[in-house]
Amino acid sequence: MAVKFVYDFEEGNRDMKYLLGGKGANLAEMTRMGLPVPHGFTVTCEACNAYRSAGRQFPDGMLEEVAEHLEQLERGMGRRLGDPGDPLLVSVRSGAPFSMPGMMDSVLNLGLNDQSVEGLTKQTGSERFAWDSYRRLLQMYGRTVMGVEGHRFEEALEHAKEAKGVRNDVELDAGDLRRLVEEFKAIIAADTGREFPQDPREQLHLGIEAVFGSWDNRRAVDYRRKNKIDDSLGTAVNIQAMVFGNKGEDSGTGVAFTRNPANGDPHPYGDYLVNAQGEDVVSGIRNTMKLEEMGGVQPRAWEELQGHLGTLEGHYRDMCDVEFTVEQGKLWLLQTRVGKRTAFAEWIMAHDMHNEGLIDLDTALLRLDANRLEELFKKVIASGAGAEPIATGLNASPGAAVGKAVFSADDAQAWATRGEPVILVRRETTPDDYHGMIRSQGVLTSAGGTNSHAAVVARGEGIPAVCGADAIRVDRQARRFSVDGTTVAEGDWVTIDGFTGRVYAGQLGLADSPIERARSGDPEARKEKIWQAYERFMARADEVRRLKVRANADTPGQSGNAIERGAEGIGLCRTEHMFLGEERVAAVRRMIFADSAAEEQAAYDVLLPLQRDDFVGIFQAMDAKPVTVRLLDPPLHEFLPDQVELAVAVALAKERGRSEVEVGGDEAMALDEAEQMLAKVNDLHEANPMLGLRGVRLGIFKPGLYAMQVRAICEAAAKVKAEGGDPVVEIMIPLAATREELAQVREELEPVARQTLEEKGQEVAVLWGTMIELPRAALVAGEIAEVAEFFSFGTNDLTQTAFGFSRDDIGKFLGLYEERKLVPANPFVTVDQPGVGRLMRIAAEEGRQTRPTLKLGICGEHGGDPDSVRFCHTLGLDYVSCSPFRVPTARLAAGQAALGEATTASK
Numbered sequence: 001m002a003v004k005f006v007y008d009f010e011e012g013n014r015d016m017k018y019l020l021g022g023k024g025a026n027l028a029e030m031t032r033m034g035l036p037v038p039h040g041f042t043v044t045c046e047a048c049n050a051y052r053s054a055g056r057q058f059p060d061g062m063l064e065e066v067a068e069h070l071e072q073l074e075r076g077m078g079r080r081l082g083d084p085g086d087p088l089l090v091s092v093r094s095g096a097p098f099s100m101p102g103m104m105d106s107v108l109n110l111g112l113n114d115q116s117v118e119g120l121t122k123q124t125g126s127e128r129f130a131w132d133s134y135r136r137l138l139q140m141y142g143r144t145v146m147g148v149e150g151h152r153f154e155e156a157l158e159h160a161k162e163a164k165g166v167r168n169d170v171e172l173d174a175g176d177l178r179r180l181v182e183e184f185k186a187i188i189a190a191d192t193g194r195e196f197p198q199d200p201r202e203q204l205h206l207g208i209e210a211v212f213g214s215w216d217n218r219r220a221v222d223y224r225r226k227n228k229i230d231d232s233l234g235t236a237v238n239i240q241a242m243v244f245g246n247k248g249e250d251s252g253t254g255v256a257f258t259r260n261p262a263n264g265d266p267h268p269y270g271d272y273l274v275n276a277q278g279e280d281v282v283s284g285i286r287n288t289m290k291l292e293e294m295g296g297v298q299p300r301a302w303e304e305l306q307g308h309l310g311t312l313e314g315h316y317r318d319m320c321d322v323e324f325t326v327e328q329g330k331l332w333l334l335q336t337r338v339g340k341r342t343a344f345a346e347w348i349m350a351h352d353m354h355n356e357g358l359i360d361l362d363t364a365l366l367r368l369d370a371n372r373l374e375e376l377f378k379k380v381i382a383s384g385a386g387a388e389p390i391a392t393g394l395n396a397s398p399g400a401a402v403g404k405a406v407f408s409a410d411d412a413q414a415w416a417t418r419g420e421p422v423i424l425v426r427r428e429t430t431p432d433d434y435h436g437m438i439r440s441q442g443v444l445t446s447a448g449g450t451n452s453h454a455a456v457v458a459r460g461e462g463i464p465a466v467c468g469a470d471a472i473r474v475d476r477q478a479r480r481f482s483v484d485g486t487t488v489a490e491g492d493w494v495t496i497d498g499f500t501g502r503v504y505a506g507q508l509g510l511a512d513s514p515i516e517r518a519r520s521g522d523p524e525a526r527k528e529k530i531w532q533a534y535e536r537f538m539a540r541a542d543e544v545r546r547l548k549v550r551a552n553a554d555t556p557g558q559s560g561n562a563i564e565r566g567a568e569g570i571g572l573c574r575t576e577h578m579f580l581g582e583e584r585v586a587a588v589r590r591m592i593f594a595d596s597a598a599e600e601q602a603a604y605d606v607l608l609p610l611q612r613d614d615f616v617g618i619f620q621a622m623d624a625k626p627v628t629v630r631l632l633d634p635p636l637h638e639f640l641p642d643q644v645e646l647a648v649a650v651a652l653a654k655e656r657g658r659s660e661v662e663v664g665g666d667e668a669m670a671l672d673e674a675e676q677m678l679a680k681v682n683d684l685h686e687a688n689p690m691l692g693l694r695g696v697r698l699g700i701f702k703p704g705l706y707a708m709q710v711r712a713i714c715e716a717a718a719k720v721k722a723e724g725g726d727p728v729v730e731i732m733i734p735l736a737a738t739r740e741e742l743a744q745v746r747e748e749l750e751p752v753a754r755q756t757l758e759e760k761g762q763e764v765a766v767l768w769g770t771m772i773e774l775p776r777a778a779l780v781a782g783e784i785a786e787v788a789e790f791f792s793f794g795t796n797d798l799t800q801t802a803f804g805f806s807r808d809d810i811g812k813f814l815g816l817y818e819e820r821k822l823v824p825a826n827p828f829v830t831v832d833q834p835g836v837g838r839l840m841r842i843a844a845e846e847g848r849q850t851r852p853t854l855k856l857g858i859c860g861e862h863g864g865d866p867d868s869v870r871f872c873h874t875l876g877l878d879y880v881s882c883s884p885f886r887v888p889t890a891r892l893a894a895g896q897a898a899l900g901e902a903t904t905a906s907k
């Protein structure tokens with residue numbers, strides 16, 4: 001049977017989003033629900049993909065199907081497309097399986113031409129309306145389908161208003177608009193060398209092509225890359241009978257959310273614009289009224305809308321957003337979907353909907369996006385800052401932000417690349433500003449509502465935004481904005497508060513979020529709903545998760561931080577940081593330079609008590625919780641001055657006849673000492689230090705070093721134990737590749753541990769293990785497990801060595817690799833399951849075959865990445881370990897992994 005490329009709204013449902021796109025599937029669902037949706041049909045994503053793969057050729061049979069469905073639509077509406085007497089007008093809108101707001105093209109009022117515009121005049125009794133509709137079609141069609149630069153039309157429109165001495169589009173009369181239509185047609189012809197097509201079917205076909213083509217435009221491609229949307233999905237095209245919100249004061253258009261997408265408040269929320277078409281709301285060209293004020297102008301439609309919002313939320317069991325139009329008092333729903341929301345609102349809504357009995361607790365928990373949990377911890381403006389706002393706009397996306405004002409997306413990108421925090425200030429943003437928005441700390445606009453492009457994108461990206469601060473005059477050319485006598489120029493500091501909509505000149509101090517405050521015991525913050533939601537969902541995640549969550553922490557302070565966030569141990573205590581600081585570096589250098597065992601020992605004698613004290617603090621902080629201490633890992637040259645800097649400094653001192661040499665921040669050295677140092681540095685120099693003398697190799701090369709560390713760990717454990725504490729010690733040897741490396745080092749170190757504990761008269765169990773961070777280690781894990789009681793996957797090094805990508809240099813080409821889809825995602829962020837993940841699976845399985853009690857964990861950065869946590873759950877690891885700040889994220893992801901598994905199993 002031939003493939004079906006076109007579906008009537010009556011034929012689909014909400015589960016068909018991969019075929020019909022999200023918009024098409026939901027239009028079909030609303031049609032089935034009997035809601036007032038204008039008739040229409042959807043050309044499938046499959047058709048788009050067939051078109052793209054055939055080199056921009058419609059697939060066979062598609063246009064015939066479009067013609068049939070169009071006829072059906074014409075019959076249903078009792079009007080024909082392009083009919084000179086009584087024309088049907090349609091909208092042509094993109095609609096991909098996942099929402100990509102404003103990234104692709106749409107055209108309204110299609111079907112108008114030089115004849116049918118007269119028919120529309122007759123149909124509506126308004127010449128002005130007809131000509132305004134025609135000029136809108138030319139403007140949208142010219143830009144999106146024919147590729148004319150949008151500003152050409154805007155300038156002509158501005159010009160027409162100036163010439164007439166009016167400010168608003170609505171003040172232009174039919175004659176003015178008729179002239180504008182001629183002007184717009186001339187612009188199209190001049191800029192493209194082609195006339196605007198008068199044949200409505202040609203308009204429609206080109207419109208469909210333009211939507212298909214817009215799947216591959218730059219901003220859509222950028223958006224997909226950032227949001228990890230598959231390029232191969234394609235977009236559907238929805239063709240729908242037009243209804244008009246711009247037929248006078250009894251008409252209007254708006255966007256409504258069933259609940260507030262910014263703060264989760266359980267009441268309808270949105271914008272309404274009287275006498276306007278849909279694009280006027282989203283483009284932020286005119287300022288809107290609040291949704292609830294619609295009741296004052298359109299009481300019946302408002303009543304009906306509230307009813308439909310309730311029906312939709314009950315049906316979808318989630319917050320929905322709706323685009324709607326009121327045409328001469330009659331309400332039409334043009335689109336719905338499960339609405340985007342801030343992380344803050346997501347938690348509040350899940351909490352409320354569960355309380356309301358709309359969803360069960362685990363469904364609510366599974367709805368939370370673990371990747372966005374950190375947004376709940378977003379900063380707010382420090383109270384008591386005492387500053388007066390210079391303006392107030394809408395609280396379009398939460399979080400406070402401070403940065404230097406910039407006035408174009410390109411500048412935002414350039415400044416951010418230089419490391420400058422920026423606030424992007426615009427009258428309104430368009431999809432072309434996306435690249436600059438995502439590099440900004442915050443976005444401020446003077447026009448547009450809470451559903452303007454700026455607001456939608458900022459919320460999606462977790463960027464604070466204040467929109468529609470209409471007291472502000474933005475002068476893009478002069479790169480400044482002014483408000484009530486205050487001028488903020490490019491590079492001046494601005495602070496915005498996306499929670500309240502306030503804008504401040506200058507650099508205000510920011511403070512912790514309510515959750516942070518609640519956690520540190522603030523009783524007021526503990527009363528807030530967000531804290532209650534947080535506590536409830538985290539408790540449930542903790543109850544169901546199988547994975548333990550530990551933290552990577554090297555100091556007592558970090559350990560305390562980790563515990564506060566729910567860490568159940570330390571999965572990685574990197575001891576290299578304990579070798580830093582003036583006194584310690586000096587001793588480390590003495591150890592490196594030692595000519596005799598005695599000299600080396602003297603250096604260890606300095607280091608040992610310092611290290612012991614560090615461990616005491618950590619064991620105390622982590623009482624009764626496991627602490628995995630990793631013996632020294634980095635190459636020794638990291639504790640010496642940089643080779644090139646030192647060589648240059650020595651050469652300069654010699655040339656200038658100086659007796660002292662200064663390198664970096666170090667104290668001055670005598671020239672002969674510096675020369676000796678240089679000789680040693682040269683001696684230790686390695687072409688590939690990451691593959692050089694580091695990890696367990698150090699333990700073999702300098703056995704006294706690891707012995708000193710083990711002694712310090714055990715002395716600390718004995719001391720804490722003697723004081724009534726309960727230290728749980730795990731000693732981890734890094735970067736082993738063979739069983740023998742580990743066996744030998746362990747053979748040397750175990751007696752040191754035993755002896756130390758005996759000397760101190762304390763019994764403390766010590767677990768010995770290794771990191772699996774080399775492909776060979778993963779492949780021979782069965783052997784390694786003979787001499788290791790635990791494995792911790794060092795996925796940073798494992799990724800580096802499996803791919804052969806230097807973790808320190810990947811930034812140079814990773815962007816290109818992601819763009820060309822040469823890697824599915826950044827493998828240093830999310831475990832690459834087919835490669836690195838496979839090595840992990842082999843190591844886990846074969847290690848446990850040898851030693852069924854083998855403890856398994858992960859301590860690379862991936863331990864805090866939700867997708868990787870889920871993967872670790874499926875591997876059956878015992879724990880993940882991540883930075884203290886990501887501990888809540890890992891707890892949530894681990895709970896969701898367990899629940900997800902249960903849900904799948906019960907299906």
Ligand code: PEP
Nearest residue numbers: 773794795796797859860
């Ligand atoms: C790792 O390699 O994943 C790891 C945790 O060790 P480090 O990052 O210290 O090399």
Ligand code: MG
Nearest residue numbers: 773794796797
């Ligand atoms: Mg490592």
